[in-house]
Amino acid sequence: MDLKMTVEELNSYVAEIFPQVSDFYTIEKLDKNFLRVKYMPTERDVRPGGSVSGPTLFALADISTFMALLAMIGPVHLAVTTSCSIDFLRKPRAEEILAAECRVLKIGRVLAVSDVLVFSGHIREPVARASLTYSIPPGKAREFE
Amino acid sequence: MDLKMTVEELNSYVAEIFPQVSDFYTIEKLDKNFLRVKYMPTERDVRPGGSVSGPTLFALADISTFMALLAMIGPVHLAVTTSCSIDFLRKPRAEEILAAECRVLKIGRVLAVSDVLVFSGHIREPVARASLTYSIPPGKAREFE
Amino acid sequence: MDLKMTVEELNSYVAEIFPQVSDFYTIEKLDKNFLRVKYMPTERDVRPGGSVSGPTLFALADISTFMALLAMIGPVHLAVTTSCSIDFLRKPRAEEILAAECRVLKIGRVLAVSDVLVFSGHIREPVARASLTYSIPPGKAREFE
Amino acid sequence: MDLKMTVEELNSYVAEIFPQVSDFYTIEKLDKNFLRVKYMPTERDVRPGGSVSGPTLFALADISTFMALLAMIGPVHLAVTTSCSIDFLRKPRAEEILAAECRVLKIGRVLAVSDVLVFSGHIREPVARASLTYSIPPGKAREFE
Numbered sequence: 001m002d003l004k005m006t007v008e009e010l011n012s013y014v015a016e017i018f019p020q021v022s023d024f025y026t027i028e029k030l031d032k033n034f035l036r037v038k039y040m041p042t043e044r045d046v047r048p049g050g051s052v053s054g055p056t057l058f059a060l061a062d063i064s065t066f067m068a069l070l071a072m073i074g075p076v077h078l079a080v081t082t083s084c085s086i087d088f089l090r091k092p093r094a095e096e097i098l099a100a101e102c103r104v105l106k107i108g109r110v111l112a113v114s115d116v117l118v119f120s121g122h123i124r125e126p127v128a129r130a131s132l133t134y135s136i137p138p139g140k141a142r143e144f145e
Numbered sequence: 146m147d148l149k150m151t152v153e154e155l156n157s158y159v160a161e162i163f164p165q166v167s168d169f170y171t172i173e174k175l176d177k178n179f180l181r182v183k184y185m186p187t188e189r190d191v192r193p194g195g196s197v198s199g200p201t202l203f204a205l206a207d208i209s210t211f212m213a214l215l216a217m218i219g220p221v222h223l224a225v226t227t228s229c230s231i232d233f234l235r236k237p238r239a240e241e242i243l244a245a246e247c248r249v250l251k252i253g254r255v256l257a258v259s260d261v262l263v264f265s266g267h268i269r270e271p272v273a274r275a276s277l278t279y280s281i282p283p284g285k286a287r288e289f290e
Numbered sequence: 291m292d293l294k295m296t297v298e299e300l301n302s303y304v305a306e307i308f309p310q311v312s313d314f315y316t317i318e319k320l321d322k323n324f325l326r327v328k329y330m331p332t333e334r335d336v337r338p339g340g341s342v343s344g345p346t347l348f349a350l351a352d353i354s355t356f357m358a359l360l361a362m363i364g365p366v367h368l369a370v371t372t373s374c375s376i377d378f379l380r381k382p383r384a385e386e387i388l389a390a391e392c393r394v395l396k397i398g399r400v401l402a403v404s405d406v407l408v409f410s411g412h413i414r415e416p417v418a419r420a421s422l423t424y425s426i427p428p429g430k431a432r433e434f435e
Numbered sequence: 436m437d438l439k440m441t442v443e444e445l446n447s448y449v450a451e452i453f454p455q456v457s458d459f460y461t462i463e464k465l466d467k468n469f470l471r472v473k474y475m476p477t478e479r480d481v482r483p484g485g486s487v488s489g490p491t492l493f494a495l496a497d498i499s500t501f502m503a504l505l506a507m508i509g510p511v512h513l514a515v516t517t518s519c520s521i522d523f524l525r526k527p528r529a530e531e532i533l534a535a536e537c538r539v540l541k542i543g544r545v546l547a548v549s550d551v552l553v554f555s556g557h558i559r560e561p562v563a564r565a566s567l568t569y570s571i572p573p574g575k576a577r578e579f580e
Contacts, residue, residue: 017193044165054229055201062199062200080233083230083231085231086230087227087568089540089541105522105560106522110400110401111400113564115550129540129548129566131564135400228518230375232423234396250415251379251380256517256570258377258379260405260419270396274395274405276375278377278518338452338453343494344493344519345493345497348490349488349490370523375519375520376520377517377518
């Protein structure tokens with residue numbers, strides 16, 4: 001399956017349907033089954049002790065998957081997250097940028113599954129790992145089975 | 146194991162360590178191994194189509210567990226989420242209050258595990274199900290094994 | 291949604307399609323959205339220290355969900371497990387019978403989700419907690435949405 | 436952290452503590468934070484339609500992590516699985532060998548986390564993805580934090 005959108009098309013589409021999101025997330029790399037996106041934590045994301053909140057990491061993993069699926073199956077803004085399993089591995093640093101690397105493991109007739117690693121600043125090892133399942137609206141991805 | 150805190154003590158403690166949180170979450174019920182907490186979605190939590198964002202549901206499940214553990218093992222603000230598995234079951238309604246019911250399944254020497262159902266307004270069936278694992282600082286919960 | 295099968299019909303059906311399974315699992319209770327099934331560990335299931343293997347607990351949680359869904363949507367032997375999240379909470383006893391209590395949280399158009407607690411002998415608290423997602427063949431459960 | 440055991444030492448150790456396991460699993464590759472192990476499904480593992488059972492895939496993912504941790508922290512046969520999240524992505528083939536590739540994402544003071552992909556025969560894409568958390572006995576892995 002080839003990519004259906006370029007980084008630019010993806011950015012425009014996300015800006016249109018999720019204006020509140022597009023200002024904060026920067027797509028860095030897009031490849032077949034792979035997307036890397038960066039996010040700079042804001043004050044709201046910070047937790048006591050200079051860490052970043054779990055929901056912030058979850059949101060980043062979720063958005064990386066949403067964007068990767070968009071790029072692969074084309075504009076399907078009704079694709080929804082049906083489940084997520086996330087492990088918090090290390091303490092992210094509040095003042096450093098986060099990067100999520102999303103690998104798409106499957107795009108089936110009704111479900112898509114990804115695996116995401118989240119990194120913080122220059123820490124070499126991931127601060128979180130997540131896998132997400134998305135439900136794909138009928139008729140949209142049938143060709144990719 | 147008896148409860149270590151009343152709803153009032155819990156509210157004061159959370160207001161002190163998480164002032165940004167305490168204004169929005171209302172503990173409704175607290176019992177041995179059980180806590181119910183409510184949260185009214187704000188504009189930021191809303192998604193296109195009148196739904197509530199996944200990170201909002203995740204945050205509510207996480208906070209319900211954090212509060213339930215606090216009530217059971219006493220003030221341990223270093224307890225941290227190590228993992229979460231969450232299923233999104235139905236569409237919550239943006240304009241209705243959310244309620245999380247947290248059941249504590251285990252408080253061990255180093256780990257605690259909960260099971261959470263999230264409800265939206267008057268929909269009888271849960272909109273999400275989550276299980277969370279918390280890591281407990283050494284020496285804190287040893288007595289409960 | 292009413293039950294589509296009685297305990298007897300469910301037992302016969304499972305005996306027919308999974309003969310290797312039906313000798314070992316005993317359905318104890320069946321209700322709307324609820325099923326309890328028992329399993330006596332065999333030598334193969336035992337681990338050093340008198341415990342029961344993780345795969346045995348996983349298999350029991352999986353089968354409890356499979357049976358509960360069968361009872362609710364009728365014979366659909368193509369329903370398949372798409373994901374499972376399981377927490378091992380306490381050490382089961384090798385010489386005691388296991389019981390899984392499965393609650394069906396959702397039966398949607400394409401997915402069904404359950405929550406399972408596994409008990410061992412007379413230990414009052416669960417030895418494991420699992421949630422499972424099943425994919426339902428198209429056309430089968432559409433009426434239950 | 437350097438490896439504490441060679442493939443040969445790991446094989447001997449597993450043969451000693453898990454004789455029922457060592458005949459069926461073949462370690463193919465061992466590296467820092469990485470292990471690949473193969474398993475040929477037996478008649479018991481097969482499901483109607485020529486597939487392999489979920490518990491078989493779960494067991495393989497679990498054993499790959501157990502072996503990888505042994506190789507990295509040395510003989511710690513009390514390390515136990517505390518949780519697993521697994522996605523079943525494609526149908527494995529009953530008559531083909533399975534291979535699990537385990538990446539160790541974290542070895543902390545009390546917890547270790549892995550990410551596993553399971554492959555079947557010559558299918559290029561994974562048939563399952565799993566992440567596992569192990570609890571490490573106190574005093575064993577403190578040096579690796």
